Amino acid sequence: MLRIAVPNKGSLSDAARETLIEAGYRQRRDSKELVFVDPDNSVEFFYLRPRDIAIYVAKGTLDAGLTGRDLFLDAQVGDAAEELMALGFARSTFHFAAPSGAFTSVAELAGKRIATSYDGLLSDYLKSSAIDTNKIVHLDGAVESSVKLGVADAIADVVETGSTLKAAGMEIFGEPILRSEAILIGQTGKHPAGLDKLIQRLHGVLVAREYVMVDYDVPRAHMEAALKVTPGLESPTISPLADDDWVAVRSMAKKKDMNRIMDELYEMGAKAILASAIHAIRL
Ligand SMILES: Nc1ncnc2c1ncn2[C@@H]1O[C@H](COP(=O)(O)OP(=O)(O)OP(=O)(O)O)[C@@H](O)[C@H]1O
Numbered sequence: 001m002l003r004i005a006v007p008n009k010g011s012l013s014d015a016a017r018e019t020l021i022e023a024g025y026r027q028r029r030d031s032k033e034l035v036f037v038d039p040d041n042s043v044e045f046f047y048l049r050p051r052d053i054a055i056y057v058a059k060g061t062l063d064a065g066l067t068g069r070d071l072f073l074d075a076q077v078g079d080a081a082e083e084l085m086a087l088g089f090a091r092s093t094f095h096f097a098a099p100s101g102a103f104t105s106v107a108e109l110a111g112k113r114i115a116t117s118y119d120g121l122l123s124d125y126l127k128s129s130a131i132d133t134n135k136i137v138h139l140d141g142a143v144e145s146s147v148k149l150g151v152a153d154a155i156a157d158v159v160e161t162g163s164t165l166k167a168a169g170m171e172i173f174g175e176p177i178l179r180s181e182a183i184l185i186g187q188t189g190k191h192p193a194g195l196d197k198l199i200q201r202l203h204g205v206l207v208a209r210e211y212v213m214v215d216y217d218v219p220r221a222h223m224e225a226a227l228k229v230t231p232g233l234e235s236p237t238i239s240p241l242a243d244d245d246w247v248a249v250r251s252m253a254k255k256k257d258m259n260r261i262m263d264e265l266y267e268m269g270a271k272a273i274l275a276s277a278i279h280a281i282r283l
């Protein structure tokens with residue numbers, strides 16, 4: 001059985017669960033269950049703190065896991081585990097922040113105290129940019145309060161919308177330390193049975209989320225121009241209609257371009273333009 005780690009709570013867990021279900025795997029029904037077997041797919045799921053998942057995978061106890069890129073790098077497991085694919089949810093950036101106006105550049109952090117929950121990630125960054133800070137103050141959460149409460153001069157933390165920082169009267173400075181999202185990790189260089197299928201299915205889910213199926217009827221005279229707007233992934237399907245002057249076209253298109261494409265097709269004289277959701281894709 002393939003042994004896969006899944007976040008048990010927090011920002012990653014709901015989306016990880018939905019993604020696995022969309023990929024055709026069964027998931028636990030009760031949030032108290034620690035292990036769940038999906039016999040049809042020969043997979044055993046282990047529900048763990050996302051922060052710990054890299055440790056289990058790097059040790060070889062589990063074959064693969066869903067976690068955050070920032071959490072993976074923070075765990076400092078070296079080459080034992082690797083990122084296999086990005087999953088597109090739980091996006092965030094890891095940033096330095098301080099009370100508004102206190103710092104303008106990262107170089108000013110020399111000799112200062114920085115609070116964070118991601119010590120490994122922060123110390124790697126400081127080493128690589130040769131900044132000699134006073135110390136890293138480890139906190140489990142609510143890092144934004146640390147400066148006001150006098151235990152640090154600046155923070156390094158996860159920023160999603162920025163509203164937590166704003167509410168604390170802080171702002172980011174310097175370049176992002178890391179852009180993070182949920183990822184699938186595996187043991188470096190290992191290909192246990194079932195892993196390729198998991199990757200293919202997850203890939204299918206991500207593509208299905210990103211694309212819509214566009215169908216329309218267009219006068220044969222405008223078909224060439226319409227196909228330029230909907231070139232599809234491989235090649236669009238063209239079907240004859242009862243009226244010889246018209247054809248029906250079916251093509252995949254990026255969801256974010258959907259309305260622009262529909263407008264352009266309409267202006268070219270296309271009719272019955274439909275965009276529908278795709279539930280799963282195997283390319
Ligand atoms: N608004 C957010 N807050 C926290 N983590 C976020 C947010 N948006 C995305 N993430 C990502 O989710 C992962 C953190 O998940 P985790 O479950 O450890 O934290 P959490 O949701 O803050 O839970 P808790 O603090 O209760 O342990 C990281 O990869 C992080 O980049």
Ligand SMILES: O=P(O)(O)OC[C@H]1O[C@H](OP(=O)(O)OP(=O)(O)O)[C@H](O)[C@@H]1O
Binds near residue numbers: 141142160161163165
């Ligand atoms: O940019 P935002 O959308 O405001 O999100 C980022 C905030 O959310 C997380 O905190 P969380 O609520 O998990 O509390 P914690 O600090 O106790 O983990 C994170 O640590 C930031 O503080």
Ligand SMILES: [Mg+2]
Binds near residue numbers: 141
């Ligand atoms: Mg948190």
